[in-house]
Amino acid sequence: MRYAKRERLRFMSHRDVARAFERALRRGGVPMAYSQGFSPHPRVSWVGAAPTGAASEAEYVEVQLAERVPVAVLRDELNRALPAGLDILEAVEAGPGVLAHRIDVSLWAIELPGVPPPEVASAAAALWAAEHAEVERLTKNGRVLMDVRPALLGLSPRPEGRADGGPPATGDARGGDFPRGVGRPVAAEVRPGHGHGTAQGGPAVSDDRVDDRRRGTPPCGILAAVVRQATPTVRPDDVLGALRVVAGLEPPVPAKATRMAQGTLDDDGCIVDPLAADRTVANEATGPTPVEAGGWSDALSRDIACAGAESTPTPGR
Amino acid sequence: MNRRGSLPCRAVSTRSVFPELEQLLPRVSKPVQYVGGELNSTTKDWEATEVRWALMYPDAYEVGLPNQGLMILYEILNEREDVLAERTYSVWPDLEALMREHGVPQFTVDAHRPVGDFDLLGVSFATELGYTNLLTALDLGRIPLRSDGRTEEHPVVVGGGHAAFNPEPIADFLDAVVLGDGEEAVLEITDITRDWKREGAPGGRDELLLRLAESGGVYVPRFYDVEYHEDGRIRRVVPNRDRVPFRVFKRTTMDLDQWPYPKQPLVPLAESVHERMSVEIFRGCTRGCRFCQAGMITRPVRERSVEGIGEMVRVGLERTGFEEVGLLSLSSADHSEIAEITKGLADRYEGTNTGLSLPSTRVDAFNVDLANELARNGRRSGLTFAPEGGSERIRRVINKMVSEEDLIRTVTTAYANGWRQVKLYFMCGLPTETDEDVLQIARMAKEVVRAGREASGRRDIRCTISIGGFVPKPHTPFQWAAQCAPEVVDGRLRRLRAEVNGDRSLGRSIGMRYHDGRPSHIEGLLSRGDRRLGPVVERVWRDGGRFDGWSEHFSYQRWVDACATELASTPVDLDWYTTREREEHEVLPWDHLDSGLEKEWLWADWQDALDEREQDDCRWTPCFDCGVCPTMGTDIEIGPTGRTLLPITPVGTGSPVRNPAFSPPDRAVTTPGAATGDRGPA
Numbered sequence: 001m002r003y004a005k006r007e008r009l010r011f012m013s014h015r016d017v018a019r020a021f022e023r024a025l026r027r028g029g030v031p032m033a034y035s036q037g038f039s040p041h042p043r044v045s046w047v048g049a050a051p052t053g054a055a056s057e058a059e060y061v062e063v064q065l066a067e068r069v070p071v072a073v074l075r076d077e078l079n080r081a082l083p084a085g086l087d088i089l090e091a092v093e094a095g096p097g098v099l100a101h102r103i104d105v106s107l108w109a110i111e112l113p114g115v116p117p118p119e120v121a122s123a124a125a126a127l128w129a130a131e132h133a134e135v136e137r138l139t140k141n142g143r144v145l146m147d148v149r150p151a152l153l154g155l156s157p158r159p160e161g162r163a164d165g166g167p168p169a170t171g172d173a174r175g176g177d178f179p180r181g182v183g184r185p186v187a188a189e190v191r192p193g194h195g196h197g198t199a200q201g202g203p204a205v206s207d208d209r210v211d212d213r214r215r216g217t218p219p220c221g222i223l224a225a226v227v228r229q230a231t232p233t234v235r236p237d238d239v240l241g242a243l244r245v246v247a248g249l250e251p252p253v254p255a256k257a258t259r260m261a262q263g264t265l266d267d268d269g270c271i272v273d274p275l276a277a278d279r280t281v282a283n284e285a286t287g288p289t290p291v292e293a294g295g296w297s298d299a300l301s302r303d304i305a306c307a308g309a310e311s312t313p314t315p316g317r
Numbered sequence: 318m319n320r321r322g323s324l325p326c327r328a329v330s331t332r333s334v335f336p337e338l339e340q341l342l343p344r345v346s347k348p349v350q351y352v353g354g355e356l357n358s359t360t361k362d363w364e365a366t367e368v369r370w371a372l373m374y375p376d377a378y379e380v381g382l383p384n385q386g387l388m389i390l391y392e393i394l395n396e397r398e399d400v401l402a403e404r405t406y407s408v409w410p411d412l413e414a415l416m417r418e419h420g421v422p423q424f425t426v427d428a429h430r431p432v433g434d435f436d437l438l439g440v441s442f443a444t445e446l447g448y449t450n451l452l453t454a455l456d457l458g459r460i461p462l463r464s465d466g467r468t469e470e471h472p473v474v475v476g477g478g479h480a481a482f483n484p485e486p487i488a489d490f491l492d493a494v495v496l497g498d499g500e501e502a503v504l505e506i507t508d509i510t511r512d513w514k515r516e517g518a519p520g521g522r523d524e525l526l527l528r529l530a531e532s533g534g535v536y537v538p539r540f541y542d543v544e545y546h547e548d549g550r551i552r553r554v555v556p557n558r559d560r561v562p563f564r565v566f567k568r569t570t571m572d573l574d575q576w577p578y579p580k581q582p583l584v585p586l587a588e589s590v591h592e593r594m595s596v597e598i599f600r601g602c603t604r605g606c607r608f609c610q611a612g613m614i615t616r617p618v619r620e621r622s623v624e625g626i627g628e629m630v631r632v633g634l635e636r637t638g639f640e641e642v643g644l645l646s647l648s649s650a651d652h653s654e655i656a657e658i659t660k661g662l663a664d665r666y667e668g669t670n671t672g673l674s675l676p677s678t679r680v681d682a683f684n685v686d687l688a689n690e691l692a693r694n695g696r697r698s699g700l701t702f703a704p705e706g707g708s709e710r711i712r713r714v715i716n717k718m719v720s721e722e723d724l725i726r727t728v729t730t731a732y733a734n735g736w737r738q739v740k741l742y743f744m745c746g747l748p749t750e751t752d753e754d755v756l757q758i759a760r761m762a763k764e765v766v767r768a769g770r771e772a773s774g775r776r777d778i779r780c781t782i783s784i785g786g787f788v789p790k791p792h793t794p795f796q797w798a799a800q801c802a803p804e805v806v807d808g809r810l811r812r813l814r815a816e817v818n819g820d821r822s823l824g825r826s827i828g829m830r831y832h833d834g835r836p837s838h839i840e841g842l843l844s845r846g847d848r849r850l851g852p853v854v855e856r857v858w859r860d861g862g863r864f865d866g867w868s869e870h871f872s873y874q875r876w877v878d879a880c881a882t883e884l885a886s887t888p889v890d891l892d893w894y895t896t897r898e899r900e901e902h903e904v905l906p907w908d909h910l911d912s913g914l915e916k917e918w919l920w921a922d923w924q925d926a927l928d929e930r931e932q933d934d935c936r937w938t939p940c941f942d943c944g945v946c947p948t949m950g951t952d953i954e955i956g957p958t959g960r961t962l963l964p965i966t967p968v969g970t971g972s973p974v975r976n977p978a979f980s981p982p983d984r985a986v987t988t989p990g991a992a993t994g995d996r997g998p999a
Contacts, residue, residue: 008335008352009586011342016349016587023584027356027638029969029976040670042971053343066970069979077978081638083356083586254343 001063001075002090002275005056009085010258014049020086021061028081030074033064047100047274048262051235056259057089058106060274062099092278102274105153106227107261108236113220114252120221121157123247127239128155135241137232144232148242151234153265154226224260226271331363331434334424341415350378350587351412353426357581357636359395359402360428366401367514368507370394371425371435371472373405373454375447376866378426381406382583383591385645386478387441389578390503400507403427403435407450408457410863410870416457423458432458436510438472439503440491442480445843446836446866448487452858455490462855464492464539469522475506475535482567482614483791483907486843488538489851492522493529495536496910497567497614498600500576502534527560536565536910543848543906549888551847551904566911567614569951573600574625584637593641593674594633598626598658602647603943603953604679605932606705607716607922608744610790611647614912616945618936619954623654623661627962630662634671634973641672649675650682651936653956659690661962666694669973678702680719685730692735699781700731703742707757713929714749716922721761725768728780732769738779739765745809746787746801746834748926755809758782759816763823770826781828782817784810786837790844792912794922796905799898800841806834835873839865841895842876847906850894852883915944 005012012020022042025032034040043064050056065074071091078088112120127133133149227234236257243249263271273279342348353360363369372391374381381387387404394402403425408416416422422431432438432454440451455462460471467474476484477495484494495502506529513525520527529535540561544552556563570576582594599620602612621629630642644658652658655675662673673691680702688700704719706712712719728739743758762782769778786806789795810831818824843850856879857865864870880891899905901920908916918941922932935941936955946952969975 008339008354009349011348011352012586013347013349019588019592020584020586022640023356023638025638026640026972027635027974029972029974029979031969031979032971034670034971042670053348067979073978077976083354083584085354253340 001061001078001088001092003059003061004087004089005050005054005059006085006087007055009083010050010055011053012086013052014046017049017059017086018044018046020083024078024081024086025063028077030063030077031065031067031069033066045099047103048229048233050259051237054108054236054257054259058259058262060099060103060262062094068093090275092275095278097277099274102264102272102277103262104229104264105262105271106229106259107271108225108227108239109158109258109260110223110225110236110239111220111256111258112223112249112251113256115221115249117157117221119249120223123243123249124155124157124223126247127152127242130246133242133246135238135245137238137241139232146232146234146238148234148238151228151230152225152239152242153228154224155239156224158222158224331430333429334421334431335429337419337421338416338424338429341412341419341421344415345412346409347378347587350406351408351426352586353429355382355586356584358404358427358583359391361395361401363401363428363430365399367399368401368437368511369435370400370402370437370439370503370507371405371430371432372402373407373432373438373440373451375407375440375442375450375454377409377864378406378585379587379589382585383589383595384441384443385579385595385597386499388583389576390439390441390499391583392579392581393500394503394507397504397507399511403430405432405454407447407454407864413453413457413863423454433460433471435472436514437475437506439475439477441478441499442476442484443478444866445480445486445840446871447480448843448854449858449862449865451487451490452855453863463489465489467492467522469518473510473522473525473529477502479611479614480844482610482910482912483844483846484536484538485543485848485906486846486850486854488848490854491538492526493535493537494565495534495568496565496912498570499568500570500578502568505532506535527558530558531560531562533562533566534568537561538848541909547888549893551906553904554906554909564909564911566949567913569617569913569949570600571619571951571954573597573619573621573954577621577625577629580629580632580636582633582637582639584639591643592639593643593672594630594637594639595643595645595676596626596629596633597621597645598649598652598655599646599955602651603935604648604651605716605922605934607714607794607926608705608747608787608790609647610793613793613914615647616913616943617951617953620652620654620956622956622958623657623960623962626658627661627665631665631965634666638974640670641674643674643676645676648677648679648682650678650687654958654960655682656687656690657961659687663690663693665962665965666968666973669694669968669971671973676701680704680724680727683727685734688731688734688736699738699740700728700736701740701742702727704761705742705744706747706754707743707759707761708754710929711747711750711754711757713931714926715744715747716926716932718931721764724761725764728765729768729772732778733772737773737775737777738781739769740781740783741765743782743784744787745784745813745831746806746837748787748789748795748798749929750801750809752809752812755813756816758784759813759819759827762817762827763820766823766826776826779826779828781830784813784829784831786832786834788837788841788844791905791907792914792919794919794926796845796919797899797901797903797923800838800895801834802896803834803838806837810834832868836865836868836871838891838895839871839873839876842880842891845906846894849884849887849889853879856883911948913943913945913948915942915948918943 025042032042034042045062047060050059071093075088075091130149132147134145134147136143137146225239240255261271263274266272372387374384374387391402391404394400404427405423405425422433424431452462461467473492475493475495476491477499481494482496484491509528513528526537530537530540540556540558541554542557543554546552599618601615601618603616603618604612606612659673671694704724705717706715745755762780765780770776789798789800814829817827817829857875860875862875884890925932936953
């Protein structure tokens with residue numbers, strides 16, 4: 001299943017999400033399969049997790065059921081049982097293969113309210129040009145240094161983005177060392193951090209969660225970053241840390257990151273939807289499944305990922 | 318009709334502070350606790366309601382959210398169309414600092430409205446150590462700390478909960494106090510407030526408080542004057558207004574089946590201290606443990622029926638998805654039909670991985686059948702018992718009449734039936750206690766381990782002893798007792814530890830948990846304190862006191878220093894409030910607050926304690942005249958009714974909920990567990 005973590009619920013930690021999800025399975029009466037043994041657990045496998053504070057339109061989880069049920073029913077019943085803001089976007093019946101093996105890159109949209117787009121562009125250019133960008137991270141084993149740069153496969157400012165998600169401009173902000181595709185026209189209907197689902201036919205975000213009070217705030221730079229998921233995982237905070245280290249970028253208010261897509265890179269360097277292989281089976285079984293795709297995430301991820309892959313050849317390819 | 322528009326006093330409109338708060342959340346720990354939107358939470362249109370309550374639990378979200386009392390009131394109030402209730406919890410110091418820096422007020426988690434905009438702020442005190450957190454919330458909420466500084470612009474601050482049975486140390490900060498059960502009381506306060514608002518708020522805040530006070534069930538501290546003797550004892554407490562009664566009575570909600578709340582239990586977004594759904598199976602306890610304030614102030618016993626409990630469990634599981642149901646009460650195995658309840662629920666939820674627990678069980682009311690029912694559908698959690706005292710003698714003093722033989726027999730059966738871990742709760746510092754009484758705890762634990770190893774044939778069993786410092790509480794027979802000095806408690810705990818570790822072989826299987834005696838000393842100060850402690854509480858808070866119930870935040874020295882400063886001009890001090898034994902006829906700070914218990918009976922029971930004489934339970938022996946039933950016009954409500962739970966068929970597969978969407982009529986019913994290794998959908 002692909003699910004979103006939105007709005008206020010982006011502040012949930014992965015443990016919080018897992019608890020809420022397992023309760024929703026029970027509340028929704030989903031016929032779950034349980035592990036055997038002294039302390040049985042529902043069979044739920046998580047693939048990575050967006051960090052606390054980061055929103056996501058592309059998280060993945062796999063569940064094992066005791067009976068075959070229509071996937072559309074499963075999706076709808078789970079959405080009924082989950083708190084608003086944790087939304088199942090798509091469910092497909094799993095075919096052969098391991099879901100986790102189909103995910104190793106992320107596309108992040110990072111909103112930087114109060115940072116003018118040109119500043120974002122030059123900071124991004126500086127980071128892109130750098131060979132290394134070491135940031136410090138606090139772990140339970142103390143401070144560790146991590147080089148963010150090798151994990152960055154693409155980095156692109158969204159031109160003249162605005163914090164209120166207003167219509168973006170379509171100007172060409174292509175820079176010398178920038179990956180190809182920067183500054184391409186961007187679909188206006190998807191607004192990072194503002195109820196993406198509503199524009200794309202996903203579960204609606206209730207009105208009281210959409211806050212339009214921010215209209216009229218200063219322009220805000222938005223950055224798209226394609227990151228390879230290695231160990232330790234480079235998180236949006238680390239990208240911001242790298243921008244600070246390399247380009248001295250200090251956002252006046254906290255940035256807001258949204259994971260727009262996950263998958264593997266194909267030979268063209270595009271992000272492959274991890275559910276694509278299973279979807280064919282699902283469609284045959286249950287008819288067309290609404291796919292939350294297209295718009296900003298698809299268009300831009302393809303552009304950036306393709307370009308990123310070209311600029312930074314994938315090891316082993 | 319412009320009824321609401323004509324209101325002179327409270328905010329007619331308000332706004333969400335979430336946009337400001339949201340900027341701060343990435344910088345604090347566990348931000349999700351501040352965002353609201355939990356399953357079964359409620360938000361309402363501000364303009365469409367007439368009376369608005371902010372309900373506070375003055376501790377962190379993780380402790381406050383599962384609190385049943387607040388959850389019940391939240392739901393009862395929100396069921397009224399013209400009433401709005403939202404929740405607020407204490408914010409941790411990291412967020413408090415940011416809120417001060419950025420001018421964000423104390424907010425409710427539901428719609429993030431400033432608490433200062435509400436008509437009423439209801440605060441539930443489970444412990445005295447939440448007092449400083451009240452001040453933080455008031456201050457962050459821009460509400461004057463002291464009742465006499467508030468105007469029609471500010472909410473009426475109403476205290477409740479067990480610690481409010483002696484609200485005197487925080488009398489300066491509260492406008493009103495409710496004693497006892499809140500279900501009906503909050504509705505009456507709501508009605509009085511609504512009427513007063515509709516009339517255009519005649520007489521201002523004073524009149525509203527007078528109307529509350531003259532109802533007889535709401536204590537308004539400012540309408541009472543306290544006079545003192547020269548030596549510091551209280552001379553008398555008298556009303557200073559005509560319409561105010563001399564005594565204020567506690568509230569008692571009868572027939573719990575009529576109050577099946579919470580119907581929609583809140584499901585926390587962040588991990589909380591109780592990750593389960595709780596159903597209160599009865600209220601009150603007449604076991605008569607002399608240290609137990611909860612048992613004394615919640616009489617008489619009122620049981621919920623088997624069917625009532627079954628229905629609450631069914632509805633609750635459907636609406637929450639919790640994996641565990643806690644059957645809550647002060648001593649759950651004492652329900653007259655506990656066997657029918659546990660068996661009925663275990664039958665109903667067979668195969669759904671739904672655990673059952675009795676958070677509070679007496680050794681003598683427990684048996685292995687009960688234990689097996691509890692373990693049938695869920696995880697076999699550890700067993701917990703509270704002998705409270707290490708020696709037979711001290712258990713007679715405190716009237717906790719469980720014998721060591723009972724305990725050994727019970728835990729032996731438990732170990733023999735597969736349990737590996739037993740937890741035992743004790744207290745240290747009890748009246749008349751000697752070193753020997755405390756050292757007996759070690760002997761008992763070793764006996765448990767020895768018997769457990771024999772019964773189970775294994776050496777990996779464990780026994781954990783957890784020891785709390787005894788705090789004498791108001792409205793109990795020990796309200797006159799001298800509290801044990803912290804150094805004495807600490808000394809006994811050290812000797813106990815040495816005794817446990819003295820035997821390498823057995824000691825290895827015994828875990829010991831305890832705190833030093835100092836937090837209990839301060840809890841004791843506040844629990845039996847009077848109004849002269851108001852400045853002490855305020856001083857501690859101004860000096861940085863927050864979350865005093867958390868050892869990492871508690872500072873004993875801060876309290877000692879504040880007492881020294883603020884009590885300097887009085888004849889009393891920290892020890893006067895704590896380690897001093899009271900005389901029979903001393904006026905106690907809470908004597909005008911009526912819990913129903915006769916003071917004469919309490920004194921007689923105190924004398925029995927000193928004589929090591931036990932007292933039976935009035936559920937099984939004749940009434941012993943504690944005074945509650947005649948004073949309050951109540952009676953014991955217990956079974957057995959002889960009824961049982963009918964099975965619900967069918968429950969879901971791997972879930973306690975049957976969702977027709979997953980089992981349409983045309984599809985064959987699948988046997989649970991039939992799918993073995995098959996990979997299911999998705």
